[in-house]
Every structure is written in C-alpha cells, then in structure tokens.
Amino acid sequence: xxxxxxxxxxxxxxxxxxxxxxxxxxxxxxxxxxxxxxxxxxxxxxxxxxxxxxxxxxxxxxxxxxxxxxxxxxxxxxxxxxxxxxxxxxxxxxxxxxxxxxxxxxxxxxxxxxxxxxxxxxxxxxxxxxxxxxxxxxxxxxxxxxxxxxxxxxxxxxxxxxxxxxxxxxxxxxxxxxxxxxxxxxxxxxxxxxxxxxxxxxxxxxxxxxxxxxxxxxxxxxxxxxxxxxxxxxxxxxxxxxxxxxxxxxxxxxxxxxxxxxxxxxxxxxxxxxxxxxxxxxxxxxxxxxxxxxxxxxxxxxxxxxxxxxxxxxxxxxxxxxxxxxxxxxxxxxxxxxxxxxxxxxxxxxxxxxxxxxxxxxxxxxxx
Amino acid sequence: xxxxxxxxxxxxxxxxxxxxxxxxxxxxxxxxxxxxxxxxxxxxxxxxxxxxxxxxxxxxxxxxxxxxxxxxxxxxxxxxxxxxxxxxxxxxxxxxxxxxxxxxxxxxxxxxxxxxxxxxxxxxxxxxxxxxxxxxxxxxxxxxxxxxxxxxxxxxxxxxxxxxxxxxxxxxxxxxxxxxxxxxxxxxxxxxxxxxxxxxxxxxxxxxxxxxxxxxxxxxxxxxxxxxxxxxxxxxxxxxxxxxxxxxxxxxxxxxxxxxxxxxxxxxxxxxxxxxxxxxxxxxxxxxxxxxxxxxxxxxxxxxxxxxxxxxxxxxxxxxxxxxxxxxxxxxxxxxxxxxxxxxxxxxxxxxxxxxxxxxxxxxxxxxxxxxxxxxxxxxxxxxxxxxxxxxxxxxxxxxxxxxxxxxxxxxxxxxxxxxxxxxxxxxxxxxxxxxxxxxxxxxxxxxxxxxxxxxxxxxxx
Numbered sequence: 001x002x003x004x005x006x007x008x009x010x011x012x013x014x015x016x017x018x019x020x021x022x023x024x025x026x027x028x029x030x031x032x033x034x035x036x037x038x039x040x041x042x043x044x045x046x047x048x049x050x051x052x053x054x055x056x057x058x059x060x061x062x063x064x065x066x067x068x069x070x071x072x073x074x075x076x077x078x079x080x081x082x083x084x085x086x087x088x089x090x091x092x093x094x095x096x097x098x099x100x101x102x103x104x105x106x107x108x109x110x111x112x113x114x115x116x117x118x119x120x121x122x123x124x125x126x127x128x129x130x131x132x133x134x135x136x137x138x139x140x141x142x143x144x145x146x147x148x149x150x151x152x153x154x155x156x157x158x159x160x161x162x163x164x165x166x167x168x169x170x171x172x173x174x175x176x177x178x179x180x181x182x183x184x185x186x187x188x189x190x191x192x193x194x195x196x197x198x199x200x201x202x203x204x205x206x207x208x209x210x211x212x213x214x215x216x217x218x219x220x221x222x223x224x225x226x227x228x229x230x231x232x233x234x235x236x237x238x239x240x241x242x243x244x245x246x247x248x249x250x251x252x253x254x255x256x257x258x259x260x261x262x263x264x265x266x267x268x269x270x271x272x273x274x275x276x277x278x279x280x281x282x283x284x285x286x287x288x289x290x291x292x293x294x295x296x297x298x299x300x301x302x303x304x305x306x307x308x309x310x311x312x313x314x315x316x317x318x319x320x321x322x323x324x325x326x327x328x329x330x331x332x333x334x335x336x337x338x339x340x341x342x343x344x345x346x347x348x349x350x351x352x353x354x355x356x357x358x359x360x361x362x363x364x365x366x367x368x
Numbered sequence: 369x370x371x372x373x374x375x376x377x378x379x380x381x382x383x384x385x386x387x388x389x390x391x392x393x394x395x396x397x398x399x400x401x402x403x404x405x406x407x408x409x410x411x412x413x414x415x416x417x418x419x420x421x422x423x424x425x426x427x428x429x430x431x432x433x434x435x436x437x438x439x440x441x442x443x444x445x446x447x448x449x450x451x452x453x454x455x456x457x458x459x460x461x462x463x464x465x466x467x468x469x470x471x472x473x474x475x476x477x478x479x480x481x482x483x484x485x486x487x488x489x490x491x492x493x494x495x496x497x498x499x500x501x502x503x504x505x506x507x508x509x510x511x512x513x514x515x516x517x518x519x520x521x522x523x524x525x526x527x528x529x530x531x532x533x534x535x536x537x538x539x540x541x542x543x544x545x546x547x548x549x550x551x552x553x554x555x556x557x558x559x560x561x562x563x564x565x566x567x568x569x570x571x572x573x574x575x576x577x578x579x580x581x582x583x584x585x586x587x588x589x590x591x592x593x594x595x596x597x598x599x600x601x602x603x604x605x606x607x608x609x610x611x612x613x614x615x616x617x618x619x620x621x622x623x624x625x626x627x628x629x630x631x632x633x634x635x636x637x638x639x640x641x642x643x644x645x646x647x648x649x650x651x652x653x654x655x656x657x658x659x660x661x662x663x664x665x666x667x668x669x670x671x672x673x674x675x676x677x678x679x680x681x682x683x684x685x686x687x688x689x690x691x692x693x694x695x696x697x698x699x700x701x702x703x704x705x706x707x708x709x710x711x712x713x714x715x716x717x718x719x720x721x722x723x724x725x726x727x728x729x730x731x732x733x734x735x736x737x738x739x740x741x742x743x744x745x746x747x748x749x750x751x752x753x754x755x756x757x758x759x760x761x762x763x764x765x766x767x768x769x770x771x772x773x774x775x776x777x778x779x780x781x782x783x784x785x786x787x788x789x790x791x792x793x794x795x796x797x798x799x800x801x802x803x804x805x806x807x808x809x810x811x812x813x814x815x816x817x818x819x820x821x822x823x824x825x826x827x828x829x830x
Contacts, residue, residue, distance in 0.1 A: 324627035
C-alpha cells in the first residue's frame, strides 16, 4: 500500500500553505455568513430598523416580557390583555424557539455590558419569521414629485392610543391589528392574529355588520371603550376594513344566523355606492369608515372602490370620533355612555339621503 | 379691602422691627412690564432705589407673594449706569433669602449691590423674573373649535418691603381679545396693553390683587420630564440622547377630535393646539435621530448652520389640551468643541444646560454626564443651584463602569440654557484599556486555535 508521506513538519512552504488554507477557508466562510446576513437586512435598511409585519409583533412582545420578567414568569404567563375577556395562556401555547433564542442573545450581550435593546435583537431573529408571510408593511411610502412621502398612520394611531387613553381601556378592531395593538399601543384587545377562537371573532364581525345600536350593545357587553377601523378610501390603500368586510359578514353569519350575507349583496357584489343595500349603508363598518368623509372633497369619492359613497351625510348616535390619523388610514371611535333617562317620545332621525329604513326611524330610539 | 388694611397694619408694625433695609431704602420710581404673550410669563422691573438712611446699604430685598414664589423659575438683576446710548449693565448677585416675620408668607430674594449704596445715593436696577405655570386656563375644558382663555393673577402695585413713591405696571397680552381685567383706578386698556398706574406714594407691602382674563393661543408646550444624557467618548465625539415626555399644558380638550375640521378649517379649529416644535442644537451636529419607543418618526427637518442648527420636528399627532407624547432625540457633536484642559491638568466639559426646545417649560430636568471609564474626582460648576448626584453606568466593554454626574433641576425655562462645566481627572494611559481588551481577546482566540490544532490528544500513538 502506498502511504502518503506527510511532509516533515519543518518544511516551511507546505506548512505555510496549510496555514494559509485554513485561515483562508475560515475567512471565506465568515464572509459568506456576513453576506447572507446583509442581504436579508435590505428591507430593514430601506424602510427602517423596525418590525414590519403583523405576526412578528407577537414574538417581539413576548420576548420583551421574557427579558423583563425572566423564564419562570414566561412559562407561567397568562395574558389578560388579549382575547378579552377570555385571555390567552401564552406559556402553554407559544412556539418558544424564536423567543428563547432572541432572549438568550439579549441576555448574553447584556451580561458582557453590550447594551443592545430587545427590539434590535428581535429584528435580527424575527426576520426569519417575517420572510414567510405576505408583506403588509407598517410604514408605507410613495414617490411624489416632492420626493418620498411617508404614511406612518398606523404608528401615529398606536402612539396616540398608548398616551391618551387609560391603561385598562379595551380596543375592538378586526383581528389583523391585534398583535400590533397590544405590542405598540399597549392596550387590551378583543381578538388578535392568533385567531384561536372563531366565536369570539364572529362576535366582533357581527358587531361590525350590525346597525349602530346593536353594535353598541355587543361592544358594551365586552367592556369595549374604543373601536378602531382601518380606512384606505382617502389615499387609496387597498387593504382596509371595507375590503375585508366580506369576511366579517361571513364569519359573523357562520355563528350568528341573523347576519345573512344576501342582505349586504347587490347582484352578488358588496357595494358601498348608491346601489348598496340598506343593510350595508346602515352597518357600523360603513358608518365608522365614512363618517364625515364627504366633507373632504364634497363628493365622498372612495379611491379604493373608485366610486362615490352611497350615504354621505349622517350622524353617529352611539359612537363619537376621538381620533383620525393624518391620512385617514386609522379611525378611532369611543362608545358613548348610556343616557340616564329614556325620553317619552322618540324624535325623528334626520337623514339627508333616504336609507330605506323609514320603518326603523319611526320606532322608539332611546338614544335621541 | 380688609386684607389691604391688615397688610398695612402689619407693615407699620414691622417698620419698627429689625428689618435692616426697610427704613433705609425707598424706591423712587418703579416701572413694571409683564409680557403675557406666551405661557412663560416674563416680567421686567425697573427700580430707582434711593438710600434715605444714614448707613450705606449693601443689598436690598425683592418680595414676592407666596403664590408666585413657587412658580418663579429665575430672578436676575442688573445695575444700570450711564445714560441713553451709553448704558452699561452690570450683573448683580441674586439669592433666595429667608426673612423672619415675613407677612403672609411672602418670599424674598436678596440683591447685592456691586458697591454699597451710600446715604443719599440712588441706583437704577433692572430686574427680570420669569414665572411658569402662572396662566390658569379658564374655561378649564374647551372643544376643538374654541379659543383658549386664561387667567393671570397679580397685583396692580408692586409688592415690596420699601415705600414706593411712584409706580406703573403694564401688562402685554398676545391679542386684543381681553375678556375682563380688574379695575384699580387709574387703569385702562389700549389694544394689547393694559396700564395700571401711575400710583403715588404706596406704603411697604401694599398689594392690590387683579385678575386679567384674556385669550392666549400660544403653544403651551410643557415637558413633564426630560432626561438628557451626554456621553463623553475620548475617541472624538460627544453622544447626546434626550428622552422627552411632552404634554399640552393648557385648557383640556373635551369632546370630539375631528380630523376633517382640523385639516379644512385650520384657522379656527384647534387654535390652541400645536403641531410643530423647534429644537436648537449645536452647530456641528451630525447623526441626528428622532424616534420614539415604536420606531422612527419621519416628520422632521434639520437645518445646520455656523452658529447653531435647528431641528424642526412634529410629534406623531397634533397636541391638544391634556394630550401627551413621548419621543427621543439623539445627536453627536465633535469632542474638540466641548472638552478642554484646565490649567491644573484636569479636563473639563463645557456644555449648555437646559432644554434645546424653544419656549418650553421643563417640569423636571435630569442631566447626566457620563464620564469615560477611569475618570476620577468629578465635580460640576453651575451658575445656579441644582441637585447633584453620582451614579455608575455600564456600557460597551466596561469593567469597572463609568462615573455619571447627575444634575437635577425643577422648573427649567429657556433662560437656563447657559454654559456649565464638569471637571474630572483622567490618566491618558487608561485610553489603552479598550484596545488592549480587544487585542487580547483576538489574541486569545488565535492562541487557542493554534493550540487546538497542534496538540496531539490521541491516547494511542497512530
């Protein structure tokens, strides 16, 4: 058998080659790692060093809790600020890999006095989860002739909620915004992106599809103080709640049979213009989205649905507007408190455009 | 009226007691101009003081009613010499003073003259004092379409421990809308100015309370808490991080916030709300960031200049009465502009105290100066009183931690933006600590890998 004689260790040229080879391969591997890492940071660099998706906000919030309270509190954590009034057992239902990795990295860095915040660590770990989802960004940009225009309405509204409402106020919205509301606005929500309870989601969907009084009753029974809707009609943002409305009707109708999808459809389509059905024009989602929208341009032209809205001038009886963001993308309403005295005679509702609900207007309305 | 008589009686009693200056000085002429244009009330008081006693007077007292004493942010005094265009202003030392038997808990400030005032001599003083939180919104709550009206309470005659021969007081309001003002004859109003006076020969501690109810829509920007951290890095830069908790300190907002009304009828909707703020930063500033705890805020505009830089920024939403916002502003400046060597070998940082925002009151200001690792004997020098403390902070590559000099002051106004110094000793050899640490870390890694590659760990020789 021929044995390869390894050159005596004293030989300088081959030993040098060996050494070179090892260092070079180590360096190449390191550079590949850095490059792979950097490529994935493009969205962070382009927009901002912030978490952009919906679901990663859950991971970020959970990691924050872990870093603040430690591993035992984390395993035993029952979160009462979501799925109100049911809550969620986070310790038992979470996939902890991402959270524990981020938490460990943060703890290790802080132990050697490198003060990176939990948020920074998460962006580098949460990227992996974010890549798998679709791309609703939290900061939207558009190019105009004066340069880049930034739409930061979501964060504007979450910041407003976190500073100008009480800590224990409950916010109701469609489930898409649940994680972001709990993480950024720090308020208790009714349903969130976990979507583990279909009946609870159907309750919110029914409330959004009902007329004002019925919706008020549902939200009041859940101790809700604020209702949040996303509206893209002023600037043409297509992923708003009116476009998602069909799911609110279907999911709501699946659990509560008095919500019938046919009531909202005209020739098989969901319409919000003059051809819309009376039920549609009277439901909470329509009213909260288009309240005083006609005053922006005089005609109420919805840039997403590309039509003028059906009911233009109406007043809200059970809700009042407390905040609308800069580009009208997020609108927040407060539930009006109940009146102490119910008046003897019902006053006729003044509606500028016919809603087809004259029979309901004549009925006794205790809120006027 | 009864209060005035009682004060007069007390004053007569006191003039017989041991007030050293009360009998010796009298104020020949007092002219007071109070500027009510913004929520920071500035009062300019010109006093011509005469020594009518037999001994020279080294100082004099300024009196303030107890309600004003707790809102006084600053009192400054200048002695005026010369005439007309050749006036020379000499700053005088002003200190808060406790006097026994102060009537009705009046507060005092002691002004020390540059040279003692001889008998029969007179001197003209210019006093500036600044009051915060002195405009009380009334009505307390307003809707979006209403204007903001406030009360200002003061006295038509200047409160003083001395007799005042002649005096006039002027109030300047920001607009011509004045709902009412107390009439103390002779008092009249012309446009934006209300004149009380001239009043002749008032006894010491005379007081005539007046209330002016007027419109003030200037931004009531109040920073409830500001934590400013200045980190000195001997590698060439100063990193400043400022954490703000901002609120609107005026009439509280009630009812609906309608965005469509705010955007379409801006002149009458939300007239007392404010949107934009201005921060004055040092001239050679770089790496400025403006963010809050959920991310970057893009609504800002930076203009750098030779004497100063200006950062115009907007909170995420307009601030109405009672609304709050928090944000962080951070920036970096070159070290050579601010760190110097004192003649005794110590190093010192020369920086500006206070808050960079214009026309804002800071209720609680904490300024932390983080000295590099290995600094010893820190001390701070300021022209006014602050609370001083020492802390330790652990940051990148720290072993023993960095000393932090913590300066804390309440009720800070833009007039407090004056230079201050922090002295410390630092042995230059300590600069090598961090590079040596990094070098030895890499060295250790390489030595370990060398050893691992070359040590034969086999039990049986191959």
